[in-house]
Amino acid sequence: MDKRFTLRFTATKDRQLLREALGEWRISKRALTAIKFEGGLLTVNGVERNVRHPLQIGDLVEVKFPPEEKSEGLVVEYGSLRIVYEDEAILVLDKPAHQSTIPSREHPTKSIANDVCGYFEQKGLASTVHVVTRLDRDTSGLLCIAKHAHIHHLTGLAQRGGEISREYEAIVHGHVVVDKQSIVAPIGRKDTSIIEREVREDGQFAHTDVTVLSRFDIHGEPMTHIRLKLHTGRTHQIRVHMAYLGHPLVGDELYGGKRTYINRQALHCVSLQMLHPLTSESLKFSSPLMADMKYLLNR
Known part of the structure; x- marks a missing residue:
């Protein structure tokens, strides 16, 4: 059985070159190179063709992407995953606190990526992990993973176009006076740290x-x-912006919070909205706060 990820399209323009049609169908040049040299296949009406083939209206084009291999350093593990949604293209998970999204030098195993690799292996998918929306290790809630490099390419286009929306809930120190406000302040790496970020003039735009x-x-x-809505996705964006406002997240010791009542930053991704990368169907997912944050709110 051919396990390669496959997409099918119908040609709508007479004499259009296959290469041009594939570009209109948002198949990247990088994907075409991989298809040519790494075991993919392009067919028109069941016959293998190259990208210079002229199409006729109604031709059935099939794109088989090459099998994907995981990164060498990514260990396959079989931990439990809280699956919110899954189809052939994406996997939406509800991540617990104290679990990394991807492995790091400090935490090389037991990440979401390790467990998803194991899950894909068990399902027989010739694919690897492509993180669309990433969460810090101690942040809980919704995150999205693309099952294939092409889907990751499409979701990347969607993110750059502002078509993926995430909302979070947090508990911060102090009483925030203004009921609704926007923080527009650039974020960059702090000169004295490889981890910590700060608001700085030469940083990247963040909203x-x-x-x-x-x-x-x-x-x-x-x-x-x-409740917070991200318009950009800078590293530690919410944590940095709230500390900049003078209201660091409760439990966020890196940015001035205290762990008297909770042993991680009180931050949870409660909502994820996006258009499906293949069907353009509107998708909306939600996740309730974890018990530690609920406990703080009910004290």
């Missing part, structure tokens, strides 16, 4: 919307429950 959900106190210490 976060903040809405206050409730203000409360725990043992006289003011806190605010907020």
Whole structure:
């Protein structure tokens, strides 16, 4: 059985070269190179053709992408995954706190990527992990993974076009005074750290919307429950922007928060909206807060 990821298209223009049609169908030049040299296949009406083949209206074009191999350093593991949605193109997961999205030097195993590799292996998919929306190790909630490089290419186009929307809920120190506000402040790496980021003039453009959900106190210490919408996806964006505002996330010691009541930053991706990369169907997923954040809100 051929396990290669396959897409089918119908030609709509007479005498159009196959290469031009594939470009209109958003098949990247990189994918075409891989198809040519790494075991893929292009057929027109069941006959193998090259990209210079002229099409006729109604021709059935089949694109078989080459089998994918995981990165050498990515260990296959078989941990449990909280699957919210799955089809031939994407996998949407609900990530727990204290689990990395991808392996790192400090945490080379037991990441979401390790477990997804094992899951794909068990399902017999000739594919590897392509993270579309990534979460920090101690952030919980929704994340999306593309099952194939071409799907990752399409979701990358969607992200650059602002067509993938994520919303988070967080608990921060202090009472945020303004009910609704936008933080537009560039973010870059801090000169004295390889991990920490900060708002700085030479940083990358970053935009976060903040809405206050409730203000409360725990043992006289003011806190605010907020909802955040990301318009950009910079590393540590929410954590940096809220610290810049003077309201670091509760539990976020890296950016000035305290772990008196929770042993990680109180941040959860509650909503993910996107158009399906193949069908353009509108998809919306939601995830309830984890128990540790609920506990803070109910004290």
